[in-house]
Amino acid sequence: LKLDRERELIVEYGQKLVSSGLTSGTGGNLSIFNRREGLIAVSPSGMDYFKTLEKDVVILDLEGNLVEGKRKPTSEKDLHLYLYRARSDVNAVIHVHSVFATTLASLGWEIPPISYLVALSGSKVPVAPYATYGTSELATVVTEYIKDFNAVLMANHGLVTVGEDLESGFNRAETVEFISQVYWRTRCVGEPIVLPEEEMARITEKFQSYGQRT
Numbered sequence: 001l002k003l004d005r006e007r008e009l010i011v012e013y014g015q016k017l018v019s020s021g022l023t024s025g026t027g028g029n030l031s032i033f034n035r036r037e038g039l040i041a042v043s044p045s046g047m048d049y050f051k052t053l054e055k056d057v058v059i060l061d062l063e064g065n066l067v068e069g070k071r072k073p074t075s076e077k078d079l080h081l082y083l084y085r086a087r088s089d090v091n092a093v094i095h096v097h098s099v100f101a102t103t104l105a106s107l108g109w110e111i112p113p114i115s116y117l118v119a120l121s122g123s124k125v126p127v128a129p130y131a132t133y134g135t136s137e138l139a140t141v142v143t144e145y146i147k148d149f150n151a152v153l154m155a156n157h158g159l160v161t162v163g164e165d166l167e168s169g170f171n172r173a174e175t176v177e178f179i180s181q182v183y184w185r186t187r188c189v190g191e192p193i194v195l196p197e198e199e200m201a202r203i204t205e206k207f208q209s210y211g212q213r214t
């Protein structure tokens with residue numbers, strides 16, 4: 001089978017999406033782009049993460065053609081493909097319906113820099129306007145709004161994060177969910193203090209010099 005290592009990682013991190021509380025049931029999807037081979041390993045559509053085996057992972061090319069696999073790829077495959085085409089620094093995409101990120105997405109609230117950790121996304125976490133799930137319209141608006149951020153809320157739907165590898169994409173998803181909860185809590189009791197732009201620029205630099213990929 002092609003992309004052995006990537007298949008393993010899709011299975012492992014799919015289970016981590018559930019065990020970390022970022023998704024439940026069959027919600028969400030994830031992929032890795034091996035740029036050297038020009039192939040994408042993507043989670044199958046509608047399968048329980050704990051029943052998904054390496055052979056169930058679907059291999060596509062960048063045009064979305066099926067290269068290997070018996071399962072149907074995730075219904076959001078366009079979302080993954082469009083992001084890889086638009087961003088040469090992105091090799092992994094994670095999409096979840098985590099509770100707090102989806103709450104903010106349903107309010108249409110982008111997340112301002114209320115915590116230094118927002119720098120893992122950029123100067124904020126933007127919100128892409130609503131489009132029907134599984135459509136190329138959704139893939140288009142998300143790609144348009146993510147620009148050079150590493151996370152984007154999808155209105156009335158959920159969250160997408162990207163990374164240079166699956167681990168960084170996953171860490172960003174966990175962090176954005178944490179920040180979303182903190183933002184929601186602060187807004188419940190008052191007006192959160194937003195960090196100034198210069199400080200966010202400083203944090204971004206610090207993250208980079210720490211060898212953390214931002």
Ligand SMILES: [Zn+2]
Nearest residue numbers: 028133157158
């Ligand atoms: Zn979704």
